[in-house]
Amino acid sequence: MSNSILEGRDAAGESTADDTVTNTAADSPASTTVMSMQQALNRALDEVLADNPKAVIFGEDCGRLGGVFRITDGLQAKHGAQRVFDTPLAESGILGMSVGLAMAGFHPIPEVQFDGFAYPAINQIVCQIARMNYRSRGTMPMPITLRVPSFGGIRAPEHHGESLEALFAHVPGLKVVSPSNPHEAYHLLKYAATRPDPVIFMEPKSRYWQKGEVDTARHDAGGGSPTGAKVMREGRHLTLVAWGAMVSRCLQVAELAAEDGIDIEVLDLRWLKPIDAEALAASVRKTRRAVVVHEAPLTSGLGAEVAQLITQSCFDTLKAPVERVTGFDVPYPSGDLEDEYIPNIDRILFGIQRVLEYKRG
Amino acid sequence: MDTLLPVASGGAAGPPTSDELRELYSLMVAVRHLDTSAIAWQRQGIIPGYAPELGQEAAQVGSGYAVDTTRDFVFPTYREMGVARTMGVDMVAYMSTHKATWHGGLYNPMESRLAPIQAVVAGSVLHAVGWAHGQTLDRQDGVALTYFGDGASSQGDVHEAMNFAAVMKAPVVFFVQNNGWAISVPTERQVAGGSVAARAAGYGIPAVKIDGDDVVAVLDATRRAFAHARSGNGPVLIEAMTYRRGPHSTSDDPGRYRSLDEERDGAGTDPLERLRQRLLADGIADEAFFAEALAAAKAEEEQIRTGIQALGSRPGTEMFDLVFQETTPALKAQAANWREESEHV
Numbered sequence: 001m002s003n004s005i006l007e008g009r010d011a012a013g014e015s016t017a018d019d020t021v022t023n024t025a026a027d028s029p030a031s032t033t034v035m036s037m038q039q040a041l042n043r044a045l046d047e048v049l050a051d052n053p054k055a056v057i058f059g060e061d062c063g064r065l066g067g068v069f070r071i072t073d074g075l076q077a078k079h080g081a082q083r084v085f086d087t088p089l090a091e092s093g094i095l096g097m098s099v100g101l102a103m104a105g106f107h108p109i110p111e112v113q114f115d116g117f118a119y120p121a122i123n124q125i126v127c128q129i130a131r132m133n134y135r136s137r138g139t140m141p142m143p144i145t146l147r148v149p150s151f152g153g154i155r156a157p158e159h160h161g162e163s164l165e166a167l168f169a170h171v172p173g174l175k176v177v178s179p180s181n182p183h184e185a186y187h188l189l190k191y192a193a194t195r196p197d198p199v200i201f202m203e204p205k206s207r208y209w210q211k212g213e214v215d216t217a218r219h220d221a222g223g224g225s226p227t228g229a230k231v232m233r234e235g236r237h238l239t240l241v242a243w244g245a246m247v248s249r250c251l252q253v254a255e256l257a258a259e260d261g262i263d264i265e266v267l268d269l270r271w272l273k274p275i276d277a278e279a280l281a282a283s284v285r286k287t288r289r290a291v292v293v294h295e296a297p298l299t300s301g302l303g304a305e306v307a308q309l310i311t312q313s314c315f316d317t318l319k320a321p322v323e324r325v326t327g328f329d330v331p332y333p334s335g336d337l338e339d340e341y342i343p344n345i346d347r348i349l350f351g352i353q354r355v356l357e358y359k360r361g
Numbered sequence: 362m363d364t365l366l367p368v369a370s371g372g373a374a375g376p377p378t379s380d381e382l383r384e385l386y387s388l389m390v391a392v393r394h395l396d397t398s399a400i401a402w403q404r405q406g407i408i409p410g411y412a413p414e415l416g417q418e419a420a421q422v423g424s425g426y427a428v429d430t431t432r433d434f435v436f437p438t439y440r441e442m443g444v445a446r447t448m449g450v451d452m453v454a455y456m457s458t459h460k461a462t463w464h465g466g467l468y469n470p471m472e473s474r475l476a477p478i479q480a481v482v483a484g485s486v487l488h489a490v491g492w493a494h495g496q497t498l499d500r501q502d503g504v505a506l507t508y509f510g511d512g513a514s515s516q517g518d519v520h521e522a523m524n525f526a527a528v529m530k531a532p533v534v535f536f537v538q539n540n541g542w543a544i545s546v547p548t549e550r551q552v553a554g555g556s557v558a559a560r561a562a563g564y565g566i567p568a569v570k571i572d573g574d575d576v577v578a579v580l581d582a583t584r585r586a587f588a589h590a591r592s593g594n595g596p597v598l599i600e601a602m603t604y605r606r607g608p609h610s611t612s613d614d615p616g617r618y619r620s621l622d623e624e625r626d627g628a629g630t631d632p633l634e635r636l637r638q639r640l641l642a643d644g645i646a647d648e649a650f651f652a653e654a655l656a657a658a659k660a661e662e663e664q665i666r667t668g669i670q671a672l673g674s675r676p677g678t679e680m681f682d683l684v685f686q687e688t689t690p691a692l693k694a695q696a697a698n699w700r701e702e703s704e705h706v
Contacts, residue, residue: 056498082498088528093487093521100491103434103476104499108491123518127481128488134683135465135477141686173684196686274689 031217038208040182041071043216044189045109049079052107055193057084059094059111059147068113069149069208091117095124098144099132107143109193115150115202116159129198130173145193146200150178151244151295152342153206155335162332163296165243168200169273169305176272178202180232180247182212187219188270191226202272204245227271229279235265238289238352241280241306243269246293246343253348262352272302280306281313288314291323291351293343298326320358325351377580379645385426385576386640387654389418389633392443394658395452395665399442399459403611407670408459412440416574416606419632420538422447423579424601427587428506430474434492436485436507439478440538444508450475452661453668460669467672483509483516486535490522493531493590504532504590506583512543514557523596527564530595534586535566537598538573540605541627545618558600566596573601574632577639604628677703 035043048055057072063086066073076084087094091112098108112118118125125146132142152161168176177192177199179185185203192199219226232247233254240250247268254264267283269275284290290310292303307322325343333341377385392414399411414421421443428435430448437444445455445468454468458478465477479485489507496503513519514537526533537557541548554560561568567589571582579601586597606628608615615624640646681696682688 088521088524090521090524092518093490093525096487096518096522097491097494097525100488100493100505101495102491103471103488104492104495106495106498123481123484124487128484132477133686136470137463137465137467137679138683138686139469139471140477175685175689274691277690 029215029217032213032215034211034213035182036209036211037179037182037185037203038070040186040214041189041203042073042075043214044186044193045072045075046078048109048190048193049075049083052194054105055083055107055109056101057109057111058087058097060087060089060113062086062111067111069203069205071147071149071203071208072111091121092124095121095129095146098146099124099128099142102132102142102144103140107145107193109145109147111147111149113149114156114160115148115162115164118146118148118164119159125168125174125200126171130171133197134173141196142198143196144198145189145195146198147189148200148202149205149208150202151204151206152332152338153245153295155338158332158334161338163294163327164200165202165272165294166296166300166302166305168202169302174198174200174273176200176202177270178204178244178272179270180204180242180244180268181207181210183214183219184230184268184270186214186216187226191219202244206245207248210248225276227274227276229270229276230268231265231279231283232268233264233266235263235287237263237287238291238355239265239267239280239283239287240348240352241267241269241290241292241310242294243272244295246295249343249345250293250348253345253352256345256349257352262356264352269306275305275309277309277313280309284310284314285317288317288319289355290314290318291325291348291355293325293348293351295327295342297329298324299329301326320355323351323355375584377577381426381580382577382636382640382645383650385422385580386633386636386646386651387657388422388426388447389443389576389636390651390654391658391661392418392422392446393633394655395446395456395662396442398662398666399456400607400611402666402669403459407666408456409461410611411459412610413607414440414443414605416604416628416632417538417540418443419576419636420573420579420601420603423576424506424508424536424583424599426580427583428474429587432501432503433587434474434476434489434503434505436476436489436492436505437478438482438485438508438510438513439480440510441508445473445475448473448475452665453672456665456669457672460672462672463675482513483518483522486513486522487518487525489533489535490526490529490531493526493533493596494529496532497529502532502591504534504587506534506536506587508536508538510537510543511539511541511548511551511557512546514552514560515543523561523564523566523598526596527566530593532590532593533596534583534590535561535596535598536583537600538603539600540603542605542609542619544609544613545615547619556600558598561598566598568598568600570600570602573603574629574635576632576636603632 062072063076098110101108179188242250250266292306303324402408425444425447450473458466486507489505493505558568558570
């Protein structure tokens, strides 16, 4: 699938340093508009509500306020307080209620206000949402799209900057996805919110206000799978694997490395479960080197899974062990130390250097 | 606390008729016989384990009898065999959970109107609230009936469920079977504030504490609660005081935490015997009827046991096929691997 994506994305190399927009204005079809990720998500939800009368959005402050990040802004006014509503402030209640609504034939789109507040709902997510289809032998599907503003980078209080993807990905019965830019946010949310299975939708909150072009008519030029990874920048020497907010950072790194003649491919994993193992293999078979970048702590992070998948498919041709550039095995730090924790450009470049300079034996 | 709930309008409420009383007795005998037999099945190696509901027949049959399976939905724990039987659930499919065939049981929960068997105490109480709110959104008049015990009442989810239901005026009947024991811990070391029903006042939820061993009282309270919730008045809580006469499960040893004297004093009169005496005193049933009911219960148990013994394991492919509606490449690969490697054994 990657080849077909690449053919349609010749402009990828022209990306500016700070965003991931790949179409130049001159190429843009009529269906393309520039919007922030917040606007793209809001538009996707608006359309999901319009398309599916059984879709309901709820959570803390989702209604009148439009959410603390304004992702549901205006939706209650437009679709009514029966479709978009505020709940009491209790995450287990929100997720437990989602199970019952799903049993009653609804497509719940609950919001957990911040990543760290998914923890109080873990029993409902892990023991109930993830297993009800299984427990009921497929008679009670759980079409629940759980939106979780995720990851760090906004100088927020404790529990507002967590990266839970490895935790969710480890749970049988859940699917996990994270968009990296407004275009991906629009399409991946619309896709996730029409699936019959539970999807944890991890929104990179530090990217909510970054603008980019969104082509509402088509997701992947060239016909890539909406459940697959996506090559955001083509390169020959090394593959950077990332998701969420780290994708744009990796694109910046690729631009800097290009100045030194290093041609880097950036693969946006998009789906963190299931992981597109074929796309990883296709990319690294070509580049023969890989660095995986994530904000979550190192140990048992998703980078280990990615590294294993690459090793499994590319062991014979790899030039170096897969490198991981990640957060540390520490509680997510206060804002003052946030930039020390989240992989920055220098740390990613060091990771690339270690791989490029690796000597066998 | 002893808020008198409104009497149902229409035919749903009122004292049970003689026919209904006889049917309640037959159901209680069937449940009693199946329940005590299941302990024997476990001892005989037919099933690996069971959580008996001995002594709770009146609470379960009486409340389950109030359910309208054309529009209501019931959310059980793992000890509601009597409710399932009363609702007419396929009992081989239900008991299969105790045969370790499939965790949730093999019955179809959507058709049975009984959610899959739930092993997390208080795990499904919030589901009832969500389902009930769905009735409000759909402008339907179904009521969610959710069961939990005195032990589960300690869980935070019960608080969240009662608060959510009250805020949203969701049509939920919270049915607490206070059977005195959460495995080894007695109610007085579990429930502060005197009772679970007393807590309902804090949410503005009408509540009744009833004699859970009196099937007529249970049925009457549940019918009133359904009428209240169905009329758009929001949730209701019923605390049925009963006694877990048996062990928590076939793995439990009550002798380590309560004496036989304490058991006898706590249990009081057998709920089945109480109904029998009542039917006799009121001339509603005679010994011939009781004998017939017991014979029917025995025949039913034999049929269910035969069905359980005939149940084979589910095919291993179901481990993989039932995880998602839309499976994943990784699961397909694991299934293929499993198949290939298990065929070599």
